[in-house]
């Protein structure tokens with residue numbers, strides 16, 4: 118049995134998902150569409166976006182592709198306007214677009230720092246502002262930002278990334294505080310190592326990279342993953358969908374860590 122038949126809990130809802138051509142974003146798009154939602158799949162990579170959305174549409178799931186760069190405020194505004202004109206008022210926003218640039222904090226280039234902040238922090242600001250301003254008069258909506266367990270745990274080589282995710286985390290919580298009175302909920306999912314192209318880009322060799330990630334490494338102060346496995350994109354998507362759903366109707370300003378115990382629940 119596919120999940121399509123399991124639940125139609127998001128029937129008629131309109132979702133906008135950024136980073137929709139990536140591992141986690143694509144899983145979120147699928148999870149929402151399988152629950153009956155209509156999803157605007159937004160990504161800067163037009164080729165990958167087409168490859169992600171066409172098979173879903175061919176399965177009969179309601180997904181439409183919108184190419185946009187979250188670092189560009191005009192692009193974001195125009196895209197949200199186009200999504201609402203085409204699909205209707207946005208009920209759910211998922212900020213999943215992200216980039217990872219590795220490097221020692223002391224040697225990071227200006228470009229790597231600026232690009233990381235532009236996508237992971239400012240991109241979340243642009244898209245959340247555009248969507249939530251439209252939700253406020255309707256007094257309804259839910260937003261989930263996909264941050265990272267690195268937002269709260271120092272990691273070697275990840276200073277720019279972790280700082281950008283910490284910024285996105287606090288932005289999302291402060292926004293959520295301001296719009297709670299309108300019934301709009303703003304939460305975060307903080308994944309740990311998840312089996313996507315972003316994670317494998319950190320590895321020199323696929324098999325040993327996977328094994329070291331799970332086992333941990335004392336030299337880099339990583340304890341490994343107590344559940345002894347990487348997350349699948351679907352496991353992250355399930356947490357996102359929960360926080361969007363009515364089952365989370367009294368949850369806001371919350372960061373849900375989904376990392377198999379890698380940050381020891383701290």
Ligand SMILES: NC(=O)c1ccc[n+]([C@@H]2O[C@H](COP(=O)([O-])OP(=O)(O)OC[C@H]3O[C@@H](n4cnc5c(N)ncnc54)[C@H](O)[C@@H]3O)[C@@H](O)[C@H]2O)c1
Nearest residue numbers: 136138139140141161162186187214215265310311313315
């Ligand atoms: N994979 C992991 O281990 C992991 C762990 C923690 C957090 N995350 C976070 O989860 C989210 C999804 O990551 P993923 O693993 O699926 O990565 P991914 O690289 O597979 O996907 C990221 C997507 O974001 C898109 N994107 C990048 N810049 C963009 C921009 N300026 N505008 C619009 N789209 C843009 C890319 O084209 C890509 O499709 C990211 O925010 C990432 O930081 C991932």
